[in-house]
Amino acid sequence: xxxxxxxxxxxxxxxxxxxxxxxxxxxxxxxxxxxxxxxxxxxxxxxxxxxxxxxxxxxxxxxxxxxxxxxxxxxxxxxxxxxxxxxxxxxxxxxxxxxxxxxxxxxxxxxxxxxxxx
Amino acid sequence: xxxxxxxxxxxxxxxxxxxxxxxxxxxxxxxxxxxxxxxxxxxxxxxxxxxxxxxxxxxxxxxxxxxxxxxxxxxxxxxxxxxxxxxxxxxxxxxxxxxxxxxxxxxxxxx
Numbered sequence: 001x002x003x004x005x006x007x008x009x010x011x012x013x014x015x016x017x018x019x020x021x022x023x024x025x026x027x028x029x030x031x032x033x034x035x036x037x038x039x040x041x042x043x044x045x046x047x048x049x050x051x052x053x054x055x056x057x058x059x060x061x062x063x064x065x066x067x068x069x070x071x072x073x074x075x076x077x078x079x080x081x082x083x084x085x086x087x088x089x090x091x092x093x094x095x096x097x098x099x100x101x102x103x104x105x106x107x108x109x110x111x112x113x114x115x116x117x118x
Numbered sequence: 119x120x121x122x123x124x125x126x127x128x129x130x131x132x133x134x135x136x137x138x139x140x141x142x143x144x145x146x147x148x149x150x151x152x153x154x155x156x157x158x159x160x161x162x163x164x165x166x167x168x169x170x171x172x173x174x175x176x177x178x179x180x181x182x183x184x185x186x187x188x189x190x191x192x193x194x195x196x197x198x199x200x201x202x203x204x205x206x207x208x209x210x211x212x213x214x215x216x217x218x219x220x221x222x223x224x225x226x227x228x229x
Contacts, residue, residue, distance in 0.1 A: 041221060042221035107152075112159070
């Protein structure tokens, strides 16, 4: 079964420590994304990558870093510079749907990682 | 710019009631429109989509019609079930890989 995996599901860290969240996909999608979700709020884009070895900042990139060394993997590091890191983090990837479905892009999500920093 | 506005929640309905969740958008170009559903503690799942004006997306009894004249994509279901309790997100994609999401509408269905 193809899909996006994020690990771990729950992550606990002490303030001042860097932490890396894993995201892997076997959907052969080129583009990958990281979003942050806070309680009762929508999704905010942290970083995205359209191809290997290239990525762009989203709306709230400060205090985060990413790498894209392989097509399948897009890890997110939450650094100690991120002032309020406790949140639910969602990884996503995008595919272009074929001509039969209107030639649009579709975004797919992993199950998320809940990070708690104390 | 591109943006999506959803009705504020939370929405609470009795089982078998009719559901409408309003969504309007602002976009450059000709966007594709989506509804996603998020169950507690999980990621978002694509529920339905429409790629051009007057298209109707449908899935699992939910449907939404792309209305260009009113820039809307309201989600409807004729008879909700307890299992439909979730948060629903409206989203758009204009060109390329950028998606824009609304803030989500929480739905609770009571027996």
